[in-house]
Amino acid sequence: MDKESAQKKKRERAVNFTELEIRHLVDVAIKYSKIIENKQTDGAMWKEKDKAWAEIAVEFNAITGGIHRTAKVLRLKYDGIKRGLKQKQTKNKLEVFKTGGGAPNIQPLSDCEEKLLQFMTLSVHGLPAAGGNDSDIILPCNFLYHRGRAPFSKQLEFVEPSAVERKKHTSLGTPQKKRVGKHTLNEKIDSLTDSRKELLQLQTQIAEHEVLQKQEFADMQKKILLDRDQREQLQHDMIMKNLNLQQQLLLDTNERQQKEHDLHVQWMLLKIENEEADLLIKEKQLQ
Incomplete structure (x- = not known):
């Protein structure tokens, strides 16, 4: 495949x-x-x-x-x-x-x-x-x-x-030897040297361009990592805030239940006292 x-x-x-x-x-x-x-x-x-x-x-x-x-x-x-x-x-x-x-x-x-x-x-x-x-x-x-x-x-x-x-030429059919003078040879050497210099400059520019591209790519990756860290930190903060709210709700629920329990106990005590008072009144009436 x-x-x-x-x-x-x-x-x-x-x-x-x-x-x-x-x-x-x-x-x-x-x-x-x-x-x-x-x-x-x-x-x-x-x-x-x-x-x-x-x-x-x-x-x-x-x-x-x-x-x-x-x-x-x-x-x-x-x-x-x-x-x-x-x-x-x-x-x-x-x-x-x-x-x-x-x-x-x-x-x-x-x-x-x-x-x-x-x-x-x-x-x-x-x-x-x-x-x-x-x-x-x-x-x-x-x-x-x-x-x-x-x-x-x-x-x-x-x-x-x-x-x-x-x-200027003797005949078209007769090939003539071309003499390469020292001046012409030096010009060719200089031209070759200049061409090599231009090639080196071009290679240097290409290398610098590649370095710049790699640096930009590295900066982009760094920015992406920073954004990812910030996003993860924000998510963590949101989770912690949610946990704190849930904890606060649990505390409020426990306090409310405790208050309801205390009120119920007080109501029961009052009810018992009322019944005892009724019994005392009935006993006095019977006497």
């Missing part, structure tokens, strides 16, 4: 996002792009991003009104959309600069992807080309995809490397 329940639990997954939900997610996330796309990795920015995603979740669920999506689910879906957009841009770039002739197989961008592309930083620099340093060209959205009615293949325009750039 445990294995079956574990398998069922493993097979459970969230409902897929519809196209309308993806469009709403992108529209809402763009409003907070200055925060969620910020490259800072300090603790304050982490909190700002968590707060922004919480607000995005509220707005998104208010717009859709269907399946409730948490901030974590929306954040993962947003990252997946960006990841797919980067992969598509990279493939389109390779299709444009590949050799062999023929029309490139360009993947069109959707409305959401075109809109999202304007608010994020993509590494879409192409591969090194033999015709010159044209790998730094970034293809705009309307170059890769145009939403007109004409066939897509007719809407592409390819820009060949300029003649001036081609003259």
